[in-house]
Amino acid sequence: xxxxxxxPPELVTEGRFNHGSFTGPIPTLNARDAAVYPWLPKVFRxxxxxxxxxxxxxxxxxxxxVALFNAKTLAVAQVKVFDKVEGTKVVYEKKLSPFAFRxxxxxxxxxxxxxxxxxxxxxxxxxxDQQVRVQFDFRGKGTxxxxxxxxxxxxxxxxxxxxxxxxxxGRAMYSHKGQFPVTGQLVVGGDEVELEPKSAYAFLDDHKxxxxxxxxxxxxxxxxxxxxxxxxxxxxTRNQALEPERYNENALWLGDELHVLGPVTFERxxxxxxxxxxxxxxxxxxxxxxxxxxxxxxxxxxxVIRSRYRGxxxxxxxxxxxPRGESISCDGLFGMGERFYLRT
Numbered sequence: 442x443x444x445x446x447x448x449p450p451e452l453v454t455e456g457r458f459n460h461g462s463f464t465g466p467i468p469t470l471n472a473r474d475a476a477v478y479p480w481l482p483k484v485f486r487x488x489x490x491x492x493x494x495x496x497x498x499x500x501x502x503x504x505x506x507v508a509l510f511n512a513k514t515l516a517v518a519q520v521k522v523f524d525k526v527e528g529t530k531v532v533y534e535k536k537l538s539p540f541a542f543r544x545x546x547x548x549x550x551x552x553x554x555x556x557x558x559x560x561x562x563x564x565x566x567x568x569x570d571q572q573v574r575v576q577f578d579f580r581g582k583g584t585x586x587x588x589x590x591x592x593x594x595x596x597x598x599x600x601x602x603x604x605x606x607x608x609x610x611g612r613a614m615y616s617h618k619g620q621f622p623v624t625g626q627l628v629v630g631g632d633e634v635e636l637e638p639k640s641a642y643a644f645l646d647d648h649k650x651x652x653x654x655x656x657x658x659x660x661x662x663x664x665x666x667x668x669x670x671x672x673x674x675x676x677x678t679r680n681q682a683l684e685p686e687r688y689n690e691n692a693l694w695l696g697d698e699l700h701v702l703g704p705v706t707f708e709r710x711x712x713x714x715x716x717x718x719x720x721x722x723x724x725x726x727x728x729x730x731x732x733x734x735x736x737x738x739x740x741x742x743x744x745v746i747r748s749r750y751r752g753x754x755x756x757x758x759x760x761x762x763x764p765r766g767e768s769i770s771c772d773g774l775f776g777m778g779e780r781f782y783l784r785t
Contacts, residue, residue, distance in 0.1 A: 443687065443701045448603055452649075458613035460688065462701065463603040466568050466617060470546045472649045477611045488513045491652055492544035494553050494564050496575050497644040497777075498592065498623060499664050500634055502526050504754065504775050505590070505627060507577050508646075509555055509562055513539045514785045518555045518562055520577055520588055522629050523735065523754045525775060530735055530754065531586045531629060533560065533579040548573070548617065548647060571597040573645060592625025592636050594643045598697040604690045606682035614650030614682065620664060620674035620694035621645065642672050656783040657681060659707040661720060661731050663757045663776025664694075671696045673769060675761060677705050677720050677727065691727075693761050693769065700764045702726060709780075716753075718778060726762035729771060731755050731778055751780040 448463035456476030459467075473487050495508035505522040516537040523530045537555070545551035545566070554563040565574040573596060578589040601619045608614055622638035642664050650656075658681065664674030674694040682688045685704035693700040705727055708719040718731040734755040754777050763769045 443689065443703075445602070445699075445701060452605060452615055457611075458605050458607070458615075460605050460607055460613065462688075462690075463601075463605075464599065465601045465603065466548055467603055467605075467615070468547060468549050470548070470615065470649060472546075472615065472651070475611065475613070475651065477651045489651055490649060491656065492649045493646075494544065494566075494648070495646040496564070496573070496594070497646070497662065497664075498590075498627060498636065498641060499643075499775065500627070500636065500641045503627060503629060503634060504777070506777065507562060507575060507590070509542055509544070509553055509564070511539055511542065511544055512783065512785055515539060516541050518560065520562070520579060521737075521752075522588060522627075523775075524629070528734065530737075531588060533588060535560065544649070568596055571595065575643075586630035587628065589628045590626065592623050592627065592643070594645060595622045595624070595638070596645070598622070600694050600697060600699045602676075602690060602692050602699055602701070604688065606680075606688040606690075607684070608650070608652060608681055609683060612651035612653070614652065614680070615648065616690050617645065617647040618676055618690060618692070619645050619699075620672065622672070638672075639670070640666070642666075642674060644674060644676075653681065654784060656781065656785075658779070658781050660781070661707075661718065661729070661757075661776060661778040663731075663771065663774045665774040667769070673771075673774070675729075675771070677702075677729070679705060679707055691722075693763055695763050695769065698764055702761070729757055729759040729761070731757055731776075733778075749780075749782040751778075753778055 449459040451469035453474040493510035498505045507520045510517045520533045542555045548566040549569045561578045563576045573594040603617045623643035627634045659679040691702040716733045720729040733753040737752045757771045757774045
């Protein structure tokens with residue numbers, strides 16, 4: 442089982458990534474200081490660094506994800522909102538120049554934003570004050586319904602999971618994930634939803650990585666509330682990290698507790714409306730089924746750039762073994778998955 446330890450002051454020290462799993466934010470995310478591609482000047486190494494920040498928000502009716510993704514050959518601004526009652530999705534997605542925004546090198550006190558053609562996404566990262574404010578506004582801009590939000594994520598609970606995982610040849614990926622209370626407002630068309638800690642949650646997802654020429658991973662995440670009122674969420678990834686027993690980012694969040702888990706496998710069965718994914722570990726602590734409700738695919742083939750992406754929404758069933766041996770039922774929890782392939 443992985444051990445969570447105190448975070449280092451910086452992601453890279455003397456050219457080397459500080460590998461491990463950490464209990465809180467790393468103040469300085471100086472990935473460009475890594476001795477990767479040493480024949481390249483430092484200013485050009487950043488063109489191989491994939492970076493993004495994303496936040497998910499879940500309520501009884503809606504599941505939303507907002508993200509700014511920069512692969513340096515292309516960038517994407519994205520908001521997706523799934524209506525669990527109507528079974529429909531509202532999407533704003535725009536491919537951008539890699540110079541459209543710059544991802545900051547800290548979450549302690551920084552801003553990541555994109556604004557253009559009437560669309561806006563803004564992450565105000567203030568972990569020094571234990572909060573992240575998220576705003577977006579696409580009122581009728583490129584969507585079938587107007588989308589907007591303004592909410593604050595309370596990052597004071599001790600539910601941060603920060604990892605730095607080796608990818609080989611001096612490369613590594615960093616990820617900062619956590620489930621937290623959220624307060625604010627989400628607007629979907631004419632429906633204005635008040636976000637409150639007792640009925641809404643937020644996932645933080647910050648990421649940087651010097652990936653190989655081909656990036657691949659499987660991923661699912663979901664969350665909600667248990668019958669006793671406790672907030673619950675999980676994250677499971679099968680990626681390109683070396684030594685997955687030691688380096689992974691699989692975890693269960695239960696209220697203000699974080700419980701780390703081991704590596705998992707993904708199996709996809711069926712097709713169309715009957716498709717489901719099976720996520721399990723070797724110890725029998727994780728036994729999940731993800732039933733695809735609504736699929737999403739993006740395929741790009743531009744010579745040196747090729748992408749095959751799936752990002753379906755759906756419901757989970759099964760269980761996860763939590764802290765102190767408690768079996769946590771995931772029946773009915775909602776979330777999303779990814780089958781990611783990018784050659785760039």
